[in-house]
Amino acid sequence: MRAGLAWTVAIAAPVAAVLGALSVGRFPISAAEFWLLVTGRGDAVDPAAAAVFWNIRGPRVLAAMLVGAALAGAGAAFQAMFRNPLASPDLLGVSAGASLGAVAGIFLGLPIAGVQGAAFAGGIAAVAGVGALARAVRDEGGDPLLVLVLAGVALGALVGAVISLLKVFADPYNQLPAITFWLLGTLSGVNRGDLLAAAPPALLGLLVLVLLRWRINLLTLGEDEARALGVPTARLRAAAIAGATLATAAVTALAGAVGWIGLVVPHAARLLGGPETARLIPLSMLLGAAFLLGVDTLARGAGRTEVPLGILTAALGTPLFLYLLARRRAA
Amino acid sequence: MSLLACEGLSIGHGSRVVAAGIGFALEAGTVTVLLGPNGGGKTTLLRTLLGLIPPLAGRVLVAGEDLRGMARQAVARKIAYVPQAAPGGFAYRVLDVVAMGRAAHLPLLAQPGARDVAAARAALARLGMEGFAERRVTELSGGERQKVLIARALAQEAAVVVMDEPAASLDFGNQALLLREARRLAAEGHAVLMTTHHPDHAFLVADRVALLHGGALEGPGAPAAMVTPERLAAVYGVPAVIGELGGRMVCAPLLGGPD
Numbered sequence: 001m002r003a004g005l006a007w008t009v010a011i012a013a014p015v016a017a018v019l020g021a022l023s024v025g026r027f028p029i030s031a032a033e034f035w036l037l038v039t040g041r042g043d044a045v046d047p048a049a050a051a052v053f054w055n056i057r058g059p060r061v062l063a064a065m066l067v068g069a070a071l072a073g074a075g076a077a078f079q080a081m082f083r084n085p086l087a088s089p090d091l092l093g094v095s096a097g098a099s100l101g102a103v104a105g106i107f108l109g110l111p112i113a114g115v116q117g118a119a120f121a122g123g124i125a126a127v128a129g130v131g132a133l134a135r136a137v138r139d140e141g142g143d144p145l146l147v148l149v150l151a152g153v154a155l156g157a158l159v160g161a162v163i164s165l166l167k168v169f170a171d172p173y174n175q176l177p178a179i180t181f182w183l184l185g186t187l188s189g190v191n192r193g194d195l196l197a198a199a200p201p202a203l204l205g206l207l208v209l210v211l212l213r214w215r216i217n218l219l220t221l222g223e224d225e226a227r228a229l230g231v232p233t234a235r236l237r238a239a240a241i242a243g244a245t246l247a248t249a250a251v252t253a254l255a256g257a258v259g260w261i262g263l264v265v266p267h268a269a270r271l272l273g274g275p276e277t278a279r280l281i282p283l284s285m286l287l288g289a290a291f292l293l294g295v296d297t298l299a300r301g302a303g304r305t306e307v308p309l310g311i312l313t314a315a316l317g318t319p320l321f322l323y324l325l326a327r328r329r330a331a
Numbered sequence: 332m333s334l335l336a337c338e339g340l341s342i343g344h345g346s347r348v349v350a351a352g353i354g355f356a357l358e359a360g361t362v363t364v365l366l367g368p369n370g371g372g373k374t375t376l377l378r379t380l381l382g383l384i385p386p387l388a389g390r391v392l393v394a395g396e397d398l399r400g401m402a403r404q405a406v407a408r409k410i411a412y413v414p415q416a417a418p419g420g421f422a423y424r425v426l427d428v429v430a431m432g433r434a435a436h437l438p439l440l441a442q443p444g445a446r447d448v449a450a451a452r453a454a455l456a457r458l459g460m461e462g463f464a465e466r467r468v469t470e471l472s473g474g475e476r477q478k479v480l481i482a483r484a485l486a487q488e489a490a491v492v493v494m495d496e497p498a499a500s501l502d503f504g505n506q507a508l509l510l511r512e513a514r515r516l517a518a519e520g521h522a523v524l525m526t527t528h529h530p531d532h533a534f535l536v537a538d539r540v541a542l543l544h545g546g547a548l549e550g551p552g553a554p555a556a557m558v559t560p561e562r563l564a565a566v567y568g569v570p571a572v573i574g575e576l577g578g579r580m581v582c583a584p585l586l587g588g589p590d
Contacts, residue, residue: 224414228381231434
């Protein structure tokens with residue numbers, strides 16, 4: 001598809017998702033009212049709707065977009081770096097580590113901010129641990145990517161076991177439902193404070209990926225070719241992993257472990273804008289923001305009880321993924 | 332001063348020495364062909380010269396400077412690498428692939444700008460590939476892909492061009508075209524080092540020929556002195572004949588065998 005069309009779609013999608021999300025709920029906000037609110041002429045809008053906009057729906061819309069953009073952008077970077085279309089942001093254990101942090105936080109009865117902080121720290125610590133493990137067992141001249149991925153798999157299994165152990169010991173009436181909900185991901189109850197805490201690290205991580213996007217593309221050529229082109233591959237990869245991990249850990253602390261986005265959205269972006277990572281990373285971020293906002297709006301508006309995000313992203317993401325696979329084979 | 336030189340070089344991985352005592356120098360305007368059997372260490376030597384693996388002993392000098400102390404980007408400004416064009420891979424646009432050669436000249440956070448795109452287009456034009464700029468590399472033939480990779484090396488603007496078996500997957504016609512490009516690169520002032528499985532290619536393009544086998548490098552020397560029936564039998568283990576055909580030397584293996 002032509003580049004201009006790809007960008008038009010990628011910018012129109014989040015705009016449409018925002019307008020759709022605002023219009024769903026007990027106080028529907030129209031596009032015209034939205035415009036009045038953000039241009040400082042909110043007096044003309046129903047005060048109850050305005051309060052909902054500023055305190056509840058607005059932060060939730062921004063949080064959904066931040067989570068979608070971070071997971072999809074990190075996924076696109078990981079797929080390029082690991083030269084594997086099956087790579088997703090949790091490949092090196094960031095989601096597993098964040099889950100362990102959050103589950104431990106819930107188990108210890110920490111307040112919400114404490115759980116979020118433990119999740120963020122757990123995600124960063126897991127990837128740092130995987131990096132250290134890979135460096136310790138790497139042999140000279142061996143494939144650095146393979147060792148990294150295997151270390152991620154090993155640490156992920158260990159972390160999964162600890163999470164299961166905590167679930168066994170958790171209070172089945174209070175803690176276990178909270179743990180289960182957190183592990184499936186949700187944005188219900190996100191407020192302005194949560195958003196303001198998660199946004200700086202998430203945006204900083206995304207900024208690193210956006211700035212390095214052309215260099216990350218060179219990593220798709222493989223170690224020897226990239227280095228012969230003048231790329232210090234080990235340092236570049238470390239920087240890109242740090243950026244992706246920062247963004248993923250921050251949004252996982254905010255929304256829980258939302259799966260599938262980081263894997264599926266980059267494939268959709270690739271179909272739209274081609275395989276070139278310099279285009280793929282920003283396109284994935286825009287489409288990811290639109291996709292998760294759409295999913296969250298559905299979670300909010302579809303039933304009487306909110307469906308966890310992870311269930312909806314898998315339910316919607318799987319058919320989308322299969323459709324993309326079929327399109328790719330036909331092309 | 333030579334564009335690329337090595338002294339007392341031992342190559343290999345870890346504690347396993349593949350070849351030792353290697354020393355030669357590459358001059359501007361020359362094509363050097365590296366011959367040797369499979370597993371003889373040709374690729375290991377190229378990777379050592381490119382700084383992709385460290386030498387086990389000795390040193391590599393890039394325009395007089397020790398490779399070991401140089402940053403990756405500084406090396407890439409002096410030596411370009413043309414890998415064998417493999418099928419598959421990502422469906423990148425040809426112009427985007429050639430522009431990747433500009434990484435050696437761009438700051439870390441920069442994207443290729445108008446000047447870099449112009450350099451990439453000029454590199455494609457020099458290979459007669461300007462019409463392919465908007466195509467996807469996955470749609471190209473093996474010969475066309477190899478030319479795209481040569482264009483990328485040109486966009487890199489490095490004086491030394493190292494090619495690893497660039498002719499290996501090409502048909503008869505494309506092999507001839509590729510060898511002509513190697514010759515032209517040398518005529519434009521590059522120092523070209525290429526490996527090949529075909530001793531014949533040495534007669535076609537080489538100013539000098541080196542043989543890497545049995546843990547040592549022979550030469551480089553003049554093609555007529557290096558590619559002889561005796562040497563080919565020693566290196567490849569099959570008898571061969573060399574004679575004149577169409578005004579130049581050619582070589583062909585003899586099958587022999589049980590008759």
